[in-house]
Amino acid sequence: MLSAVAVPVPLAADPESGCRVAWNTLDGTGRVRTAVLVEVDGTSEVGRVTFEGLDSIRVSRGEVLPYATQGGDATSWVFRVLDSPWLAERHRYEQDVYQYPLEDTHDHLVLQLHDEFVEVVAAGLWFDLAPADDPFALTPTHPLASLPAEDEVATGRTAELDWNIRQASHGQDDLLAASALGSQRLLDLTVELEDRLTWTCWVRTRDGRTTTRLDSLLDAARPELTVEGVASIDDVLPHWERRCAEIAESRHSQGRRSRH
Known part of the structure; x- marks a missing residue:
């Protein structure tokens, strides 16, 4: 079984709630956006995970991850898969077709949310709170937002x-x-x-x-x-x-x- 290491993140997801995965959602600027929306533990707020350099995404049902997890505690919900065959496969494809390597810049990451989990090959994750009136709008402090x-x-x-x-x-x-x-x-x-x-x-x-x-x-x-x-x-x-x-x-x- 592959191993996955817990990643500390600044957002506490409600362990009893699932998530909403939005793929190729257009925001007000016309930019294609993908995000995972989660309920924040102990609040009525909606947390948001957006992705840097997203290459691939897949969603599966199941309360138990198909990986041997290391580190973290009962509240951990984000993991990085070690020696991932999926990342290696995506690297070979991108390198062969587009001459765009992924092995030094991307990770295979897993978001575990109650009885489902979201996996991505991405260069990074951004965590913030989703605006109530538009969950896909850029907040002023989001890294994709230009500086004022x-x-x-x-x-x-x-x-x-x-x-x-x-x-x-x-x-x-x-x-x-x-x-x-x-x-x-x-x-x-x-x-x-x-x-x-x-x-x-x-x-x-x-x-x-x-x-x-x-x-x-x-x-x-x-x-x-x-x-x-x-x-x-x-x-x-x-x-x-x-x-x-x-x-x-x-x-x-x-x-x-x-x-x-």
Whole structure:
């Protein structure tokens, strides 16, 4: 029998309640969203699990997991499967067909909820409370939500392009704790053009190693820049200014001017 290790999470699911699995649900922005909704133990609130880099999902009935669980206690409901054949299978498929490896960025994770369990191959998990009026709406603190204007900490101009940087306002201890479960938004770097072009720095901790990735997409396998630990603005600024210069050169070659 395969083994599964308990994963500490910040949400206590009601052990006597099941869950609602929403697959390919469209939110108000048109983005396809998948989520698992659970009742929070001892409250009337609905907890939500959303997924980073979701590759696969399957749902089964049963009160007993088909894995030998390790660690945790009676309240544990999230587990990571060790040496998962399913993860290996999905890695081979993605690598062979799309040249997109999963073995270093994804896990086989299990959510145990009363008499059913949800399994996913994903790069990470995000936990929050579902808004009462729209359980699929992004909350302001969700990692997929852009940082607000009041978080702006720097502005500049490179090759006639104006840019700004916003930095998440939560403390580093909270950031690191959450990054052990899924990538956390640290910086938004934006070029002010006709359409705002935004790159993001994501912080992720895996197997005790924390890294910061810069990319225009949430892509754990193909970042533009990787920095060990939690990056500072100075760590990413040289790369950012080169990127702005490349954008300006491309626009110049197309006969487009910067916005003033």
